[in-house]
Amino acid sequence: MSTHDPKHHAPVEDSDPTVASAPSLRDESDSTGKWTGEFTVGPTKDVDLDSIQVGDQLEDFDLITQLGEGAFARVFLARQRSMQRIVAVKVSEDHGSEPQTLAQLDHDYIVRVFDQAIVPGTGLRLLYMQYLSGGTLQNLLHRVREYEPAKRSGQLLLDSVDASLRSRAEIRPSESQTRALVAALSWPETVAWLGRRLAEALDYADKVGVLHRDIKPANILLSSEGVPKLADFNISFARSIGNTSPVAYFGGSLAYMSPEQLEACHPDHLRSAGDLDTRSDLYSLGVVLWELLTGTRPFTDRSQTSTDGSELVAMLNLRAQGVPNSAIDALPENCPTALRRILLKCLAPDREDRFARGKELAQQLDMVLDERARELVDPPAESWRKRLRKWSIPVVAIAAGVPNGLASLYNIQYNQVLIVNKLPPDAQTRFLVITAIINGIFFPTGIAVLIYISRFMLRVPHGLRQGKTFPPEEIARARSDTLVTADRVAAVALGLWLLAGLLFPLTLELSTGSIDWKAAFHFFASLAVCGSMAVAYPFFMVSFFVVRSLYPELLPYSRDTSGDRQKLASLRRRSVVYLCVAASVPLVGVTGLSFIPVADLPEMVLSVRILSMGGILAFIGAYYLFRQTEEDLSALQRVVA
Template identity: 45%
Template sequence: MTSADFADRGETDAITTFTEDWQRCLRGELIEPPPIAEYVPDGIQVRLAVLTDLVRIDLRHRWDRAGLGKRITEYRKEFPEVENSPELVDLISEEFLARRRYGPLELEEFLTEYPELAQEVRARLTEFAEEGDTAADTERAAALVADLTPGRRIDDFDLITDLGAGTLGRVFLARQRSMQRLVAVRLSAGRAASGHSMAQLDHPHLVRVFDQRLVTDTPVSAPAAAASARLVYMQYLPGGTAAGVLAQRRQGTPADGGTLLLRAIDTAMEAKGEIRPTDSSVRAEIAALSWPETVAWIGRRLADALDYAARRSVLHLDIKPANVLFTAEGIPKLADFAVRAAAPRSIANPIAVDPDSLPYRSPEQLAELLDPAASAPGPRSDIYSLGALLWELLTGAVPFDDPPMPADPDARAETFVTMVRLREQGITDATLARLPPDTPSTLRRVLLECLQADPHRRWRNGAELAAQLDLCLDARARELVDPAPTSLAYRSRSWLIAILGLCVGVPNVLASIYNINLNQSLIIDRMSVADQERFATVGLVNNLIAFPIAGLLLLFLTRRPLTIGFRLARGREYSPRTLAAARRDTLHMGDWAVWVPFGFWMVAGVGWPLGLAFSGVDLPRQTFLHFFAAQVVCAAIALAYPFFPIMIFAVRSIYPQLLVRGGIGAEDERQLRKVAERGNFYLGVAASVPLLGVASATFVDAADLDLVIVPVRILSVGGILAFVLTYRLFRMLEADLLALARAIPQRNR
């Protein structure tokens, strides 16, 4: 790896870590914002570039929180090298946009703070300066956009087909002459664009924005006046939007499954004269899904896109059907990031109260319209909006029956209050009744968590939501995670200690019976009465010490799995780190339950004879070997058989309660697969138990074989039957583990 590779990796790690720590601060997990100085690398090659990006991220987040705003002047004092950044003018421009978002700020007044760069900053901000926009300018720009028709050329683009219009302007299918490619072009009057935010994002489930520019033309309706409009050109997707999917959902039936989505896409493509693809593996995958699975399939990809953008400090804040586009194969992509964030937040603003967007707004977004001084929405606001959209796709209706929006801005406040109250009341029984009959309980739970009125009770980020939606797409995984209330896996959650006690106790009790019978015939019956009393005393002392210590040790090792799931069910909240530790401990319960007894059996195999020797009992060497060989067989029984029933119980009853709280990732998948690998070892031990029983008989004198033949036969036959049962349990556990591992998303999927 070259030094440049190391530099690139260091830059990415620093920026990613800083962004994640800022998100933790916004979630309340950190009291103070992360200090930039702790994230800037030492390398001269990358320090300035990383510092510039860190300042940009810090600036945005600080101005999103009252009382934390920081000016570029302060950053320049703290980090003098910022003066040499080639992006200094851009940073100052971003400060202006961030400050003006929360209150009136004249451009010329702002520029007095940076007199040496005023000319460059003014040029950079010309396209954003509302102060220079007059009503006449806006009218001329609107006339330009309204007069555009297919067949015209504007700038570098030949307009081919009108794809639609909305509050943000008009969208055309166009051919970009310089690149000889088809693109979607949106033209708007004013600043309603997302080019700067979107052009920096590159993700398979985000519409790729190439660039934006101001274009000047002479409208037909006003030939005497030139006008400027904003042009954003982006990836062209022929499959229509989620609005078309909703139209098909309301006309058709959820029994159509994934073909309903494909039908909506084909209808949109036919309207544009496009030809649907053939031999598409993606379309074949969609066609095989039920409708709830199709909704989860769409949502999983959009959630991953939201997580990607949020980790780069970009929020959407306007998720709605028109902003979810589809490729010809059916792959969903999000469009129009950060458009609403740039719009003034006022109930008099037509963009802010767009009726197409309001049904999907989170309670905090609606509250912000009532009080612009309220805290700005965070990433969990997008989680809410995506949940509302997925609910509508699933049922054909929005989750809340909002009142109509009055035209008079003065009368809107009461309507917004009603909308907030409806969301705080939650999903009603009548709304739940609209869910299709085949809706998995996992999907129902996931969407209800998205629609929590309190942001802190929603999924923390898009990655968590994507992980939960992945569970919905695996039938075995979702049955494990969300078992029916009448199922044994669900009801057994209240019997944790009793079930674990049986799983550990029964094999060890059987081993003890074998051990007692063997020792009775080979050792105890040949002792004097006094020695038999000493043997019983040593055994009693051994058991009084060993059993309590083993029990307490097992309870200590399994304390998290035994307590956290119980408390979660009663409303207790835990940090992601604690939940991760509980999941890890749950997957080691089987190991602890076998290795602790195994260790005590082996220690007893040496300690018991030594105790007898110290008590005055003279044991022949052959007797010692008999005793130790029997202990080894018992230890093998304790090691082989409890593991699988305990792990099946843990994976089906304990682990799912921890999995549904989110925060799962690649480490959880690795741990699940490790358990499956360890199962092979325990299966081998189970197969060796009958062989060990036979091997132990070889230490017995030929004259004593009649004394041990019956226990050995019982052990051999019972061991073979137990192995068959153990193998069945092994296959069940392996299937459960692999199902859960498949459902854990990776960022590169």
């Protein structure tokens, strides 16, 4: 466990968890007067750290100034003589395995520990590490509370960093792309930007078997560009280090603890420190991000003075109810729906309902930084994308049925003039009966086939809206089916049109014996052309709907979307092919005039004009949907990358 002054720039250890001692509760207050109780396993202090002074030389280090101080450690800014570099040196008793834990961690968003040194005959251990001059998130949090929500932005983060730089007489970086990016962010986007990097750090630590267990603003340092780095793993537990146990490393700050970590603190609960996993750290990170976003923590814990654990019970009861509505109502007006959903998932009372890994959380927070992507995945409540999700079947049916119906009407009129009107009256009557029978069978059959092959796409989202849970493989199947829905609509429609192109002349020939091969070929060709029309236009209408509305709905419930990037790219490539088909319709209409007998031209000119002009207008619409879908696919590819 560690405590920091708001001006501290490096991690400080104020307890050594390897020295046996009874757990204790400390009632502390932060600068706002709010309780920040901490649970520690404290050692017996055998070394007088107060005797160490600025200006001393310890081994290879000249101590320049003190950066921070805790009960069991002091941190100095120092010059390492052998390497001629500035480092942060943490001076503590030679106890515990913090160096071994930190030696496993090499990540962009974790404070880099270089090495340790033991001062002979003193019982002192020197842990020297990367020096970060931008302060801590605790410094930033103080500034957040001083500004109204409407006045907070990414510049607030940079102002906090610059204030820390000035206090150390350091120069602010110039021409920094990172700082320029941060300055342009809204405050919710800034919180997501910070959180995404910290989630990556926790994911990395988890992969190497390390749990932090004390995530709080004071333990998150900032570089001169505002990049966060996780520090103070002194109460963490590394599974790969021999002769250690989770209990030996137990501790943390109560206000940021997960419910299961609070239970492990309580003597009457069966849960132990060994039961904790990375979801506990992600919960703590959720508390930190919520506090940064709003200036207050999601749970209004009250200061307690009892030592019987009743304060832990009160905290557990409060967290078991989830984030209160009063805290949700305090979220800033410009908070994206996506960020609200993500933080609430982080703070779910049951850890099974949280993100399983830091990678999942990082991916979701990264999406918040992409305006188009977050609007796709978490559209506003009044958005048509959200309202139409529960009407998936009617929407897809209309998108597929209307173009097919119009093509059918055109085909009937086209063949009526060129072929049917030239048949004997009884043959014309039979043709009308055949037309009614085929259409009466094909249209319901097509709808039934589409519903069946799209059953996962329809059933899973509906169930999720009802609060049901599905295995990951079913959700993955639903996502995959969603991305090929438009192709299935096109394939079923084209197949039925081609089949009709064979059945119409065949049945008419069998019933009348009056269709020659030229008329039959013309009949088939006309249905094939109309079929291509009924394929291209529904594809873009259905793709636009599923990509903008249905597929993004499944992403928050998906844990592994790594394979979706290729599927999205494939849909994008197929869209180009369908666009070429749509562009060919007006050309086919004009070309078709050359195959019409001269005597029939006067009667067909109007129909061909309608086909050509309608095809041009339809292509313009298809191209617009293509461009919109293309941009949506690009945004979704960034989400799943």
